[in-house]
Amino acid sequence: MVTAKVARVALPDHAGQKYGHDLLSGLLEPGTYAVDPGDGRPWRSLQPEPEEQGGVRLQTYSITGPPDRIGVAPGDVRGTVFIPEQLGGCCCGWDGQYGPNLACAECGRPVASRIDDCGFWQVVWLEPDAVRPVAVAGPVQRVTGWEELPSTPPVGQRGYWSPQWEAAVAVALAHLLVVSGGERVTVPDGPVAEVFRRAIDSLLPPGPPERRLGLAGPGLPATTEIALVPRHPQTGELWPCDAGAVVPLAADVWTYLAFHELRQVYGMPASVRRDDPPPLLPNSLFRADGRVFVSTLKRLAARQPWVRRVYDRMTDRPYEDPFW
Structure with missing residues (x-):
């Protein structure tokens, strides 16, 4: 298990927002998760890919994450460890610019990216091909009227x-x-x-x-x-x-x-x-x-x-x- 029990909510409008240079709060409430369709949100840098232009090789970055990545509150993550060489950040924390920076503590497989640098809403993005949902016993989430x-x-x-x-x-x-x-x-x-x-x-x-x-x-x-x-x-x-x-x-x-x-x-x-x-x-x-x-x-x-x-x-x- 890589998270505590969580219930799905809608993806907030500010999920891809970059705001100022202060430390921001969590994107999601504890006990909830949201799915990002990965369709043009303004931030999620991945590994650079070379590009030819006029005989010069350039380094370009993708700014969208993988489809259907799952966001959870950082405090709801369980059984993971940091991947030291993947901890790219800008100022006060990690921004996930080098791909997943959290690995499963048991098998070592990269499973998620923790985002907590200044200007970013704090969240952990689980890689959709590295995790799967598991039903657990307990009360069903109440839908607000x-x-x-x-x-x-x-x-x-x-x-x-x-x-x-x-x-x-x-x-x-x-x-x-x-x-x-x-x-x-x-x-x-x-x-x-x-x-x-x-x-x-x-x-x-x-x-x-x-x-x-x-x-x-x-x-x-x-x-x-x-x-x-x-x-x-x-x-x-x-x-x-x-x-x-x-x-x-x-x-x-x-x-x-x-x-x-x-x-x-x-x-x-x-x-x-x-x-x-x-x-x-x-x-x-x-x-x-x-x-x-x-x-x-x-x-x-x-x-x-x-x-x-x-x-x-x-x-x-x-x-x-x-x-x-």
Whole structure:
């Protein structure tokens, strides 16, 4: 056994995110695992392969992992040892750039890569051809009801936008771009506009015809042409909706947008603020993660020429406006 008992959840949107230079927390909760389809996530360097170009041999790196690799929390790993010569890292830990860096303690076979360098969400990726699932006795995982969806605040203690929000909105923007048909999309004033409008106005053309984007989900009716619906954090299923088009959004971000105000401190009576600490406010405009946006477009394999033009432009400049 190379892991403790774990139950499957949906792969988080920030699974392939590279963020800043600080030590980040775990990608997955203890006792859970997720499967990465290996379809264009923005990070997973493998061994270099030589390439001929103009008579010069270059060293190039693949940036996607093997299909169906399994992510688990580092604390759930059992019976493994490090492979010293494979411990490639950049600054404060290991990044898996040389392939699997964990081996089975009994047989010595490489089985996984531990990722814990600064800027990476900490996770252990099990090699799909080195492990297999084993059923164990015990209670079956309870699936959270739609009315119990989690919520993640958009701003951290230091006033910066949450990187999970930046990744989740980037994924939703890529889906929105595909379903928009190249038509202008409008967003009513409110929390959704705070994080989506600037990017939408930059990526989609101005002027009529227009389509309207709005939230739909548990407790909210679908009243717009394009519905922003929650994606279940365990099953990955989308909230069933009758809207003409749906755009998935990570459940914890959707819940906060649906039932909180991003700037609710303004206009709050002083008597209320005195007894209830005001919510943390961002110190800058919201910017979705450009690299996550590009990798999601690649995964969606959109064939519309205008979507392809956006993808080609953003591939070389993932930090251009509105992502910076």
